[in-house]
Each structure stands twice: as C-alpha cells, then as structure tokens.
Amino acid sequence: MWRDAALVAGKDLRIEARSRVGLWQVVPFAVLVLILVAFAIGPDSASLRHAAPGIFWIAVLFSTVLSIQRSVAIESGEGTRDGLRLSGIDPAGIFLGKAAAVGLQLVVLQIVLWAGVTVLFDVRVHVVWLAIVSSLLATVGLACAGVLYGALSAGLRVRDTLLPLLVLPVLAPVLLAGSKAWQAALDGSSSSGAEWLRILIPFAVIYLVIGIVLYGPLQEAA
Amino acid sequence: MNSVRRMNSVSSAPRPRWLAVVGVLGVVSMGFTVWLGLWITPPDAVQGNLARLLYIHPPIATVALYWAGGVALAGSLFYLWPRTRSFFWDRLAAASVEVGAVFSALTCVTGSIWGRPAWGVWWAWDARLTSTALLFLLELGYLALRRVPADPAIRARRCAVAALLIALDVPIVHFSVDWWQTLHQTGTVLDPGFHLHVHGSMAWTFLLGFIAFSLVFVWLLGVRYRIEVLQDEVGDQEMEVSLAERWNEGTELVGVGSSGHHFPEGGAP
Numbered sequence: 001m002w003r004d005a006a007l008v009a010g011k012d013l014r015i016e017a018r019s020r021v022g023l024w025q026v027v028p029f030a031v032l033v034l035i036l037v038a039f040a041i042g043p044d045s046a047s048l049r050h051a052a053p054g055i056f057w058i059a060v061l062f063s064t065v066l067s068i069q070r071s072v073a074i075e076s077g078e079g080t081r082d083g084l085r086l087s088g089i090d091p092a093g094i095f096l097g098k099a100a101a102v103g104l105q106l107v108v109l110q111i112v113l114w115a116g117v118t119v120l121f122d123v124r125v126h127v128v129w130l131a132i133v134s135s136l137l138a139t140v141g142l143a144c145a146g147v148l149y150g151a152l153s154a155g156l157r158v159r160d161t162l163l164p165l166l167v168l169p170v171l172a173p174v175l176l177a178g179s180k181a182w183q184a185a186l187d188g189s190s191s192s193g194a195e196w197l198r199i200l201i202p203f204a205v206i207y208l209v210i211g212i213v214l215y216g217p218l219q220e221a222a
Numbered sequence: 223m224n225s226v227r228r229m230n231s232v233s234s235a236p237r238p239r240w241l242a243v244v245g246v247l248g249v250v251s252m253g254f255t256v257w258l259g260l261w262i263t264p265p266d267a268v269q270g271n272l273a274r275l276l277y278i279h280p281p282i283a284t285v286a287l288y289w290a291g292g293v294a295l296a297g298s299l300f301y302l303w304p305r306t307r308s309f310f311w312d313r314l315a316a317a318s319v320e321v322g323a324v325f326s327a328l329t330c331v332t333g334s335i336w337g338r339p340a341w342g343v344w345w346a347w348d349a350r351l352t353s354t355a356l357l358f359l360l361e362l363g364y365l366a367l368r369r370v371p372a373d374p375a376i377r378a379r380r381c382a383v384a385a386l387l388i389a390l391d392v393p394i395v396h397f398s399v400d401w402w403q404t405l406h407q408t409g410t411v412l413d414p415g416f417h418l419h420v421h422g423s424m425a426w427t428f429l430l431g432f433i434a435f436s437l438v439f440v441w442l443l444g445v446r447y448r449i450e451v452l453q454d455e456v457g458d459q460e461m462e463v464s465l466a467e468r469w470n471e472g473t474e475l476v477g478v479g480s481s482g483h484h485f486p487e488g489g490a491p
Contacts, residue, residue, distance in 0.1 A: 158370055165362070166363040166384070210386075214383055
C-alpha cells in the first residue's frame with residue numbers, strides 16, 4: 001500500500017512539476033482571494049488584522065477545491081482511470097498517494113499565503129508551533145476529504161460545479177478550527193488554540209480512515 | 223398517454239394501505255397538536271405565547287436529525303454492505319435525505335421565528351444553528367449528486383458513500399451544544415436521568431407534537447419511496463418504448479410489415 005501510494009504521489013507530483021498548474025494558477029488564485037477579501041473589508045488595518053486568520057483559511061479552502069479538481073482532471077482523460085484500476089495498484093494506495101500529492105501542494109500554498117498575510121495584513125505569528133501543527137493537521141484533513149469527494153464526483157459531466165457544493169460544507173469544521181487556532185497563534189495564547197486541535201485531529205483521522213476504506217468501492221462506481 | 227397507462231397497470235409499487243393510515247393519523251394528530259398548542263394550553267410562565275412554537279420546533283428538529291439522519295445512514299450502510307445490497311435500501315436512504323432536507327429547512331425557519339423575539343435576532347451564529355444549516359446544505363449536495371444521470375448501481379453506491387459522510391455531521395450537530403456551550407439551550411425536556419420537566423397539558427401537547435411529526439415523516443418517506451420506484455420504472459419503460467418505436471420504423475422501412483414485431487402500444491411517451 002505504501003509503495004503504491006508513493007508511486008501515485010510521485011506520478012501526480014511529476015505531472016505538476018511539468019505542467020505547473022498549481023504554481024501558476026492555484027497559488028496566484030489564493031493570493032487573489034487574500035487581496036479581494038481585503039478589498040471587501042476595507043483598508044482599516046485593525047479589522048484586517050482581526051480578520052487575517054479567517055481570510056487565510058478561506059483562501060486555503062477555495063484553493064483546495066481547485067487542487068482537487070486538478071487532481072481529478074489528471075485522471076479523467078484517455079481512459080486513465082481504467083488504466084490505473086487495471087494496473088493492480090491497491091485503491092487505498094491510490095487514495096493515499098493522491099491525498100499526499102494534494103497535501104504537499106497545499107503545504108507549499110500555505111507557506112506562500114503565510115508570507116502573504118504577514119506582508120499584506122501586518123500580522124505576526126507568536127506561537128509558531130501552533131500555527132504549523134494546526135496547518136499540517138488541517139492539510140491532512142483537507143487533502144483526504146477533498147480526494148474522497150473528488151473520487152465521488154469523478155467521471156461526472158457536472159463535476160466542476162458539483163464538487164464545491166459537496167466538499168465545502170464538509171470542510172467547514174477545518175475552516176472554523178483552523179481560523180481559531182491561527183487566531184490564538186497570532187494572539188500568543190497557545191492553550192486556547194490547542195483546544196481547537198481537538199477538532200482538527202479527529203477530522204483528519206476520520207477522513208483518512210474513511211478514505212482508505214471507501215476509495216476502492218468509490219473508484220468502481222466512477 | 224398509452225405508455226403512461228400501461229405503466230400504472232404493471233407498476234410494482236402499489237399504494238400500501240398502511241401508508242394511507244399513517245398519513246391520515248399524521249394529519250389528524252397534527253391538527254390536534256395545532257388545536258392544543260394554540261387554544262387549549264396556557265401561555266408559558268416565562269415566555270408567554272412564544273413558548274407555543276416549542277410544540278413544533280423540537281419535534282421537527284428531532285425528525286430532521288435523528289429519524290431522517292438515522293434512516294439515511296442505515297439505508298446507506300445496508301446498501302454498501304454486500305450481503306444486504308438491494309435497491310430498497312438505496313431508495314429508502316434517498317427518500318429519507320429528501321424528506322430530511324425539508325425538515326432541516328423547517329428546523330432553521332421555526333428556530334429563526336422563535337429566535338427573533340427570544341434572542342432579538344433572526345439568526346445567531348450559534349454552533350447548533352450553524353451546524354443544522356450545514357446539514358441542510360450537505361443534504362442539498364446529496365440530492366444534487368443524485369440527480370446526475372448514471373447507471374442505477376453506480377449512482378446508488380456513490381450516493382450511499384455521500385450519505386455516510388453526511389451522517390458524520392449529525393453527531394456534530396447533536397453534541398455541538400454540549401461541546402461549545404453557546405446560545406442554544408441544551409436538552410431540557412428530558413434530563414440525562416430521563417425525568418420529564420414539562421407538565422400537564424403542555425407535556426401532552428409536546429408529546430403529541432413528537433408523534434404527529436414522526437407520523438408525517440413516515441408517511442412522506444413512504445410516498446417518496448414509492449415515487450423513487452415509479453421513477454425507475456418510467457426510466458426502464460421509456461427505454462423499452464423507444465426501442466419498440468425504432469424497431470417499428472425499421473420494419474416499416476424494410477417492408478416486412480407489422481405482423482411479427484409490431485408493438486400496438488408503442489406510441490410516443
């Protein structure tokens with residue numbers, strides 16, 4: 001399973017390294033979200049600083065949808081999905097591999113966004129470990145839930161419009177807990193932030209386990 | 223028209239009598255709930271007439287979360303489990319999500335009507351309200367997924383997985399009040415030791431409200447299930463009818479005549 005996962009993740013990342021869709025489309029989009037929401041809120045630096053964690057996670061969430069759509073699109077052409085299924089690779093391995101590839105891209109994206117909120121909104125993270133841990137946990141949850149829903153909508157003609165409707169409400173707990181944890185990391189109150197990890201951890205674990213179990217049946221249904 | 227008539231005659235989804243009985247009982251008990259709730263019961267000591275909304279809001283929320291959520295979860299699990307796989311469970315889960323979406327929306331609406339005078343706002347960003355609204359959106363997503371044309375077995379499996387993921391939200395809604403300790407009150411009618419905290423005619427009206435909405439849920443579920451069966455039959459028969467039409471066209475063109483393969487009822491659907 002782990003070897004298969006590494007193979008699939010390597011394949012997806014290699015495609016990304018050659019096509020640069022994530023780097024030249026998803027990352028600029030995420031920065032665009034930061035700027036647009038700041039326009040909507042107005043130039044008052046105090047309210048921008050207050051809203052910074054929420055804006056950060058909104059940008060991450062929207063970009064996750066784009067990354068998932070890209071991850072599904074990779075498999076959608078020329079019978080690729082059938083090829084992948086016939087190759088004898090463990091479905092759980094495919095799930096883990098695709099989730100790992102998406103997760104890695106999200107990590108890069110969040111580093112860029114971190115720099116973005118630091119520069120644009122003049123915020124400083126006081127509890128660095130809390131910001132990193134919450135981001136990593138959230139990334140696991142986002143990638144697993146996203147890939148799972150990506151498989152659910154794969155092969156549908158309406159998948160581009162259906163996927164956001166399906167996946168964004170599911171990701172809402174990550175938005176909530178991530179924003180709260182980041183708020184605490186900005187304020188320097190690590191104890192109140194650590195409580196929100198108690199939502200991020202089960203979310204990541206649940207979707208990881210469900211993905212490993214259900215990806216096979218879903219793949220047959222696509 | 224012919225094909226429609228034929229469909230009714232061969233339909234394998236008869237109207238069961240118990241469903242009609244449940245429907246009548248549901249409407250009658252609903253009428254009694256309204257009568258008792260609006261005219262017979264006294265105004266509440268603290269909330270006055272506002273408390274009358276509580277004869278319907280908790281029952282609606284109970285149906286939306288536990289009945290609809292439970293049936294959808296059970297149906298999806300039974301469908302995914304290879305030994306019990308049958309379209310019965312798939313249709314039951316789909317019917318339950320659809321009825322559940324209506325009740326989730328009603329939960330938000332009735333709660334909102336109560337919240338305006340009680341809390342001073344139509345909508346509070348409270349954990350339970352927010353998660354119920356999320357549940358409604360998740361159910362809309364499920365129904366959107368279900369409307370996508372696909373092979374029945376594939377659609378059933380896809381929807382079963384989606385429903386399973388929706389069901390994860392229901393415990394979050396249930397426990398949100400206790401976890402986050404926000405505006406919405408925790409359970410007050412029955413305490414953890416199952417001691418009743420409402421008395422007299424108010425308690426009976428409250429209980430009747432639960433029974434009435436549960437009956438209406440079962441009735442709607444049954445009706446919706448039957449529609450699912452009929453829809454699938456229409457799908458199958460449309461295929462047959464159009465095949466027969468194509469066949470007729472072919473035989474007429476070749477000039478074989480209508481003796482062998484003519485379908486007398488093969489009119490346009």
